[in-house]
Amino acid sequence: MSRPAWSEVPKPKVERFAAIALAEAADLAQAILREIRCDFPELRLVEDESGEPMALVGIRRAIEAFVQHLASGVADPRVPPEVFQEFGRGEGLNGRSLDSLQAVYRLGVRLAWRRFAKIGQQVDIAAPAMYELAESGFEYLDGLVEQSVRGYAEAAARQAGERLRLQRQLIDRLLSGQRGDTAHTLGERAARIGWELPAVVAVGVLIRPAREAVAPALGQGILLDMESEQPRMVIPEPDTAGRADLVRRATTGWSGAIGPSVPLAAAATSLRWAETAVRLIEDGLLPRGEVQHCIDRTEELVLLPSRELIEAAAPRCLTPLQGVAPAQARRLAATLLAWIETSGGAPEVANRLGVHPQTARYRLRQIRELWGDAIDDPDRRFEMLLVLRTQRLCGELPTRPD
Template identity: 95%
Template sequence: MSRPAWSEVPKPKVERFAAIALAEAADLAQAILREIRCDFPQLQLVEDESGESMALVGIRRAIEGFVQHLASGAADPRVPPEVFQEFGRGEGLNGRSLDSLQAVYRLGVRLAWRRFAEIGQQVDIAAPAMYELAESGFEYLDGLVEQSVRGYAEAAAQQASERLRLQRQLIDRLLSEQRGDPAHTLGERAARIGWELPATIAVGVLMRPAREAVAPAVGKGILLDMESEQPRMVIPEPDTAGRADLVRRATTGWSGAIGPSVPLAAAATSLRWAETAVRLIEDGLLPRGEVQHCTDRTEELVLLPSRELIDAAAPRCLTPLQGVGPAQARRLAATLLAWIETSGGAPEVANRLGVHPQTARYRLRQIRELWGEAIDDPDRRFEMLLVLRAQRLRGELPTGPD
């Protein structure tokens, strides 16, 4: 920025101003640091390898850099970046905001300007030029803040990255089948990310709606690993009031499954059920577009993954149907299932199937003729119930009038 009044200051006066200010830079830095310590006693000051306060080094370098650029006639004094980036980084790593650091900078500039104004009077520099000097000082302050913000942002990113790394490690240990960590070791891992070990957990497995999908906003209490191909969640105390609603809102638009609530040591069990449910979603056997709770899908999770076993048992359980045509076999199988489920007569079966009672009565007579007394064996009926329900879940039996 052009500074016409300062540019008109005779060079000998500028040189005299710079010489005095540079000669006093160390003492001025000490005085500024004393005031800062007085006004901000909570500020933690770090020392460099030689034992000198980095804050003192930064203040002195800032004063010297500002004055040297003024003496050289440069329009925009260069901010020494390293020290002030380190100040910002320190605030970020210690979990503090930048507000206090900016207040410290403003105090330092105000104190420096007070002494520069005295030197300006001593050297007899005109007031308009000194006003421009003050403007330049506050622009310089903006540069210091900018460097500190950069360091703060780097520290924040570093902390976030480190927390995610530690969180993934904790999730891996929690979900490991062969976890050998003593309880106190696992607790130490959790404490490093500020997570208290719960008594019970539920594990969720998500399916990405898109590669660039935004992570669900599940809050700090729920551990989330977005680095896995299928993101994983560890939900502490899942039966706590409101926890299920929070997860449902956070995962809107996602597909996936949440395993049953289990003791912390059985986390891998909850994971296995969630993974099983996700495979059923991928196969089109459970609906997409929502995160399923395994405990709401007990029938599907028990019967559908056992397809080979169910299919192997079906010919033996349903042998009498092998002597009729495919369409009739499907109708009789659906009627048989309705009869077992309702434990009723023709009216109840008809209502279940949505057919006329006379139709239901006719089919039940056929079933009795085909199976005979074997149909009254409870064990046989239970086995048929499993097979027929599995077929219905797979869409192989009609669920309405046929």
Template identity: 80%
Template sequence: MTPRAWQEVPRSKVERFSSIALAEAPEIAQKILTEIRQDYPYLQLVEDESGEPMALVGIRRAIEGFVRHLASGAAHPRVPPEVFQEFGRGEGLHGRSLDSLQAVYRLGVRLTWRRFAEIGQQVDIAAPAMYELAESGFEYLDGLVEQSVLGYAEAAARRASERLRLQRQLIDLLLVEPRGDSARTLAERAARVGWELPETIAVGVLMRPAREAVAPAVGQGILLEMESEQPRIVIPDPETAGRADTLRRATAGWSGA
């Protein structure tokens, strides 16, 4: 966006617009949160240390940051990264997609723009400048989404790492001599990775075709631990029809026993 029309708005009008928008930011944020609760009742709203919903804090900061940058003449308002990364992180840690979060952001931008358009009319800012303001708002939305994607990716990586750790512990437990409470411990470990304990298992040790070889796509239900020099594989109910053929295709190029 080339913010030519906005730059031509008299300074006094920009300051008046910013003053009104900043003063109303808490109220706008509260209205947005109310709409979010109505339209997305299943979304979990986490509270900060003061007991205030983090979503409300994030919305308010986003509005205030956007308006302050407009007042300063900055072409590209800076997104407050921490809270929006945290929103994405929360979705990732709970295994949800970012679809609902992005829909919530679009709702917030739409409601904010509705009020900003009214303030623009009140201050008598020309339509071309307000069009540019709307474009800048959607650029800002892209920034919010980008920060949330960063948080989401971090959480997804953390979840994957934790799952691999738990899966490795499960494999270790499957391969040791049973002890007194091992059955209960095994059931608990299996449940944590969503693995249904089978009647029988087969265990294999793989030889890497190359040091940086990509893990074979062995399919759901088969445990694979790639951190060892010789990766270990645990196949539940190996006599299941078609399982041997699936494994043979998945491990093409690999050797082992």
């Protein structure tokens, strides 16, 4: 930026101003540091290898760079980046915001300006030029803040990456099913990421809606591993009021499943059921577009993973239907299932199927003729119940036959 008033200051005055300011830079830096320590006693000052506070080094370098800029007429002073980036990193690594650091910088600039104003009077530099010097000083401050922001962002990213790494390790330990880790060991691992070990957990497995899908905003309390092909989440105390709604809102648009609530030591069991449900979703046997709760899908999770075995038993269980036309066999199978499920007569069966009681009565007589007394064997009925419910879940048997 053009500085017309400062550019009109005679060169000897500029040189004298710079010489005095540079000669006093060390003392001015010490004075500024004393004020900073007085006004910000909580600020942690890191020392370099020689034991000198890095803040003192940074302040002195910043003063010298600014004065050299004034003396040389260079458009923009070179901000010494290393020290100020380190200040920003320190604030980030210690979990503080940049507000206090910026307040420190403003204090430093204000004190430096007071001293420069006195030197300006001593050298007899006109007021308009000194006003421009003050404006230039605050622009210089912006550069220092920018360097600190870079360091802060770097530290924040490093911390976030480290937390994610530790979080994935903890999730792996919790879900491994191994007995090697004691509660104390797990507690230490959890404490490193600020997570309190819960008594009960539920484990979820997600299916990405897209490869670059943004991670669900589950909050700090729920552990999330997005590095896995199918993201995993560990939900502490899942029955806490409002937690299910939080997870539901956060996972809108995702598919997946959440296993049953189990003691922390049995987290692998919850994972296993969630993975089973996800396989059923991928096979088209459970709906996509939502995150299922395994306890709401007990029938599917018990029967469908065993469907190959159950299907193998179907011909033996349903042998009497082999000589019946396919459409009629489906109607009789649905009627048989309704009869077993209701343990009632024709009215109950008719109500379940949505047909006329006389129709239900006719079909029940056919079933009795086909199976005879075998239909009264509880073991046979239970086996038929498994087979017929599995067929209905697979869409092979309508709830309301034609």
